[in-house]
């Protein structure tokens with residue numbers, strides 16, 4: 456097997472195109488670390504479970520749709536408990552921090568990190584860092600015990616607080632060092648995980664025995680590689696209530712139009728899945744798919760046609776869609792939040808006003824439009840049952856990895872298996888809906904809406920050759936082997 460290592464990713468290659476994108480380990484830069492038998496070996500609850508410990512060579516393929524001649528491709532290290540651990544229970548001093556926007560399930564992850572450390576590994580020193588990254592150096596910390604976290608999964612938000620901005624790598628690592636922390640669990644989105652990667656690099660540069668672990672959090676599902684992010688399922692489910700209300704309102708008046716805005720700064724997954732789940736939506740607009748209002752094939756024409764045919768309609772719009780129409784109204788200095796993210800204008804309000812103006816001006820059709828913005832209501836609820844289970848597995852996997860000495864990784868679900876993924880695989884790009892993918896085609900045929908794409912936009916979308924939409928790995932209409940669209944290859948394939 457070949458082996459190629461840098462500080463963030465270790466690439467191990469094997470026969471038939473097998474590639475393991477491995478995660479760093481403490482003993483990569485600290486030699487002769489002592490090891491201990493995993494305490495789970497003598498825990499009656501686990502020791503009876505056949506094959507509870509993960510085999511040292513277990514890995515999970517990133518791509519599961521393959522062809523006869525496909526290379527075996529990229530794999531990630533399988534998560535789970537190892538026979539040996541690199542921390543004695545009394546030595547563990549863990550901390551947990553949550554950063555970025557809220558997401559259903561944050562409290563569940565916090566709870567399960569604390570309970571896994573206590574109940575599986577007998578580690579009893581766990582701190583909650585108050586208020587995101589800046590809390591490391593400017594706020595108090597909170598002692599977390601199973602008793603303190605017992606009920607928190609029933610609440611939305613995060614009991615340890617969160618913030619945007621304030622990431623100062625060296626102050627954070629100073630604080631980690633001063634407090635004697637040796638396991639850092641960081642729960643957050645793409646920005647947070649870039650910060651986690653910087654913390655890991657600094658910890659490694661200083662030669663500290665500190666495991667730095669990420670748990671990916673994003674209600675927008677904009678993190679790549681993983682099957683889906685926790686809280687996403689809850690968000691899609693909760694969005695149904697807003698869509699249903701919009702539908703009831705629209706259906707009850709002549710020419711009723713309901714507009715619902717959902718979250719999705721750069722990625723329209725919530726809007727797409729909420730639309731597919733609901734069946735009451737006639738048009739879904741997302742940041743990845745450009746649209747236009749006036750003229751043939753535009754939104755106004757489609758609204759008129761739908762109202763004539765059905766008497767009512769529901770439009771779902773992701774908050775990041777159509778921002779190019781609104782950006783002119785921004786004041787200088789208002790464009791970025793403290794983390795540097797683009798501040799968005801209210802596209803739901805804008806599109807509602809434009810539809811009303813258009814039909815009032817034409818004086819042809821009187822319509823009643825109701826606009827619903829449930830975005831923060833969706834983000835603030837506790838996670839549903841499926842997400843609670845998912846959060847539990849993510850947290851347990853994260854703890855098993857740190858105890859086994861792995862560092863510089865996020866835990867994440869890949870093709871239904873818990874894995875350890877190197878930070879830079881997670882932060883190198885954003886996950887987006889691929890509009891040349893089957894799922895978007897399914898949505899278009901479900902709503903029967905126009906694609907709003909002219910031949911030029913269509914050609915550009917095909918040219919972009921984005922990687923497949925993660926929620927449906929293997930569903931992309933590109934040949935997994937050659938990258939060519941299906942009509943350009945000789946044999947039938949994944950499509």
Ligand SMILES: Nc1ncnc2c1ncn2[C@@H]1O[C@H](COP(=O)(O)OP(=O)(O)OP(=O)(O)O)[C@@H](O)[C@H]1O
Nearest residue numbers: 555556619620621622643644645646647649650794
């Ligand atoms: N490139 C970066 N390097 C270091 N730290 C970063 C970077 N980008 C963001 N951060 C820090 O990460 C934290 C969270 O970032 P951000 O507000 O972008 O949210 P996020 O983690 O992307 O989550 P979400 O987008 O889901 O709300 C902030 O404290 C911010 O300072």
Ligand SMILES: O=P(O)(O)OC[C@H]1O[C@](O)(CO)[C@@H](O)[C@@H]1O
Nearest residue numbers: 556674675718719720774792834
């Ligand atoms: O108002 P805040 O906290 O900046 O959060 C809004 C953003 O956070 C997210 O929920 C996650 O990034 C986005 O969908 C949304 O644009």
Ligand SMILES: [Mg+2]
Nearest residue numbers: 555644645646
């Ligand atoms: Mg983000």
